[in-house]
Amino acid sequence: MTHPEIPGPIAGQLGARFGEPCAVGRLGGLSGAPVLRLQFPTSSAILKVNASTVERHVYQRLSGLFEAHGVRIPRLLAAGDDGGTPWLLIEDVPEPLPDTNRLADRQLLGILRRLHCIALDPALLPKDLYRPRWDAEMTDAAPSFFPTETRAELRERLARHRERVQPLFGEDRLLSGDPNPRNWAVRPSGELVLFDWERLTLGSPILDVAITVPGLGSRADFERTALAYWGALPAAELTARVDDLVSAKAWTVVEFLAELARQQGAVPPELAGLLE
DSSP: OOOTTSOHHHHHHHHHHHOOOSEEEEOOOSSOSOEEEEEOSSOEEEEEETOOHHHHHIIIIIHHHHHHTTOOOOOEEEEEEETTEEEEEEEOOOOBOOGGGSSSOHHHHHHHHHHHTOOOOGGGSOTTOOOOOOOHHHHHHGGGGSOHHHHHHHHHHHHHHHHHHHHHHTOOEEEOSOOOGGGEEEOTTSOEEEOOOTTOEEEOHHHHHHHTSSSSOOHHHHHHHHHHHHOSOOHHHHHHHHHHHHHHHHHHHHHHHHHHHHHTOOOOHHHHHHHO
């Protein structure tokens, strides 16, 4: 097995156990670490080179617990750490989440609800757990991608969202950290599978639920999502949940833009279109 993004020791182990792949293709992602689809004669698998400590912990230590609670993740096929290069080989679930299931889908939100209800012993949490935050520096950085004349007003609006979202970071419910619609797939059996676990964290379920809303979302989208996750609510409580979801969605955008500003990067075209 030879591929420029597969270190030799990893290629040797995989070749000995699974044979030579017919094709190797790179998949997208924001982490920068190689994520490759290995196509074998009768099956395929996903190889994650330089897999994060958190994601390895999820697949190697928490997958059984998740499975017992009805939270489906790709099956772990093999794992190793060769020459300081940790890697995972996991089940390939190539069927993406259908467009019809991308907003307020009860099956998807039900899986998240089960995850959020897992009472995990703190000793089982990975050491390098992602910690969500929104500080004043992020509020100042995010508007730099917008026209100068709109930045002051935008900072004020973001500051209000920042104040509302702070208590959500202090809760201790188990979260995926990134259950956006692109991180779900469908097995042939119809089961939904959630992948990309680098941002496993603790916080309010509202953070996860907001991320499931495609794009920036409309208030009607957040209302539908709140009803699908929490069920019928009194009007005042529904309004409060929707307001929290809107602020949590604002946090996801601010976090992304602040990191781009730090790296002096450019907004990807797909997000630029959403911000127009």
